[in-house]
Amino acid sequence: MNWVVRVPRAALARDGALAVVLAVVGMITAGEPVPALLAVGAALPLAARRVWPLPVACITATATAAYLVWGYRYGFILVSFAVAVYTAALLLPPRRAVFVGTFALAALLAHVIALGGRSGLGGLLPGSTWAVLPFAAGWSVRIGRESAALRREEQARLWAYEERLRVAQEVHDVVGHGLAAITMQADIALHMLPSRPEQAPIALAAIRSAGRAALDELRATLSMVREEPTPGVAGLADLVERMSGTGLEVALAVADTVRALPEAVDRTVYRIVQEALTNVLRHAGATRVDVDVAYGRDVIVTVRDDGRHAPVYVPGRGIAGMAARAEALGGTVEAGPDPEGGFRVCARLPVPAVSA
Template sequence: MTRTPGPLSPPEPVAGAGRGRWVWLADTALAVGLFAITVPVSTVIGRNMPGAVEVDGWGYALIALGTLSLAVRRRWPLGTLAVNSLAVSTYLVVGYPYGPMLLSYLIAVYTVAAHLPVRRAAVGTAVSLVVLLAHTVVSIRGTPEGLLGLVPGSAWVAVPFAVGATVRVNRQSAAQARIEQARRLADDERLRIAQEVHDVVGHGLAAINMQAEIALHLLAKRPEQAETALTAISRTSREALDELRVTLSVVRRDAAVERAPVPGLDQVAALTDRLRRSGLPVTLELTGERRPLAVAVDLAAYRVVQESLTNVLRHAGAATAMVRIGYLPAEVTVEVLDTGHGGAGVAGPGAGHGLTGMRERIGALGGVLEVGPRPGGGFRVFARLPAPARD
């Protein structure tokens, strides 16, 4: 049998399990504090206000019921409002004096509006208002206030309800903003990882493809040289897999893998050596005094070199390449030149995921990327990244 939640059923927990105890303690402290204030103040008012009924044992019992029910206000908002409404309404119908007792009702209304859906909160509050206004037409020991009491009585509902609803809307907006921010960060991280995987896998497969073609060409005529190409394929695939593991460690959070260094310009020499062994004649020139760079800048500069040389392997045909790295006082520059025939039609600006990814990566760091054919043939990729010297 399925149990249908009634008006007094507890809603979904407002606070997380870790916070539940502290929330309950805070609400209990509020309830006890309000009870401790209401009792003496109501006693003084009852003794000195003309026409008011002096608070007696029943009055104190109603004060206790109304104020102490607030201890569970966030666990059972509607239940707390129902109990509080009956206690406050009975208190007023008997003729006891106005005072801090009404503050407990105000807090109960606010809690319902702040923690329940608008429709449920509005229905529950409307019913409680009818109960509360009973003292305007019925009075056991005093004189009913009549219609004149409707306006101030309604104000004790409208004001806290409006405040609670506003707080709830603001809380939901803030939570939605946090969700959207987390989603944007997750999307950015996925795009970054996808770009890293593209760079690593693309470069490795291009080098392996080149060596495989060489091996196939030499296998029948010069098998000893084909063996050299196959050895290069094995080494290149192993290095690509190692770098891929480092990249994917961001997702897996593998502590052992995360200790591996992030690629940077210091690894460009090894990269060019590997490509030379793969059959691409490439030279490396360094100008300026080498210095440590920010991790993001160092990685971006390395990826520019890697992606550019990968494009040479894929598109330039029989070509040579040159890599120039310049360390300037406030920036670092990377230039990759080739003598191939890829041309703008193959790898022109904005073409393909590789160059698009490079442009986005460099732009995000405040840098500039220039790509295009060289006068006289070949292709040029030039990147300038801000990298002020660190003290």
């Protein structure tokens, strides 16, 4: 059974600090050695509350139950208990979360049964509050996050549908332009062949060049609508190799410390790089493109070429599609002429972190 959750180091440091504070305050307010020891035992496991939420909640609930069954009054130890229950409700799968909530409630109310007449049924209500309210708060935050994730996924599907419509128009434009160029050069060759046959090879070479360019653009465009699963960062090397086959020199640099990305972010990184390279192939007149993927708090994708750019930049549909993909995940895309020459696209995609 896998209870472990991957957590950023910064979150672990915050949890460690929280556990120490709760342990120190609980020990000071307890007064006597036994309740102080139980308060420390309930608080310190919270340092790993996001890594092992289920065992931590069980340990903290057990220490709290022992504290109350021992006959001590409600105290600061219940803060540690509430944090553990909240975390379990937030991070665990629903069935395990319900199990932990039930176990915590039973453990917290054990002193009512154990103490009998000294506590009485009047202890049920305040005891239940310390378990039910943190669990309800954690569950509510969890539902809110899941709903937000579903909305982002739905938005991503909508953008994908709209992109397919855009790609259909792109296919029409590519094929129409390529056939028009080929037809024009063929007419020239047929016209020149009787009187100036030495010019025919030049026209035929232009036909070949136009055909190859149209095929390259068509392949790049149609690759967006294949029904195959979209690659992620791991597929960038193959994408760069295919683009290099068009005569465009592409250099790829991916950070050494590769992070495990959510599937939606991983796919979006690939699509943004793919769209940026396709735009370079079609519009930039570049000879070299540098692709950089860096990992910080966010994933930062930069595509820079050495091609020409217009003095006044007007964003096209390709840039709008990249921006839409990024915005669906809460990110941004900046595109425009690079001060060092050429054109630059920079996308910043946030990576959701497990937090409480």
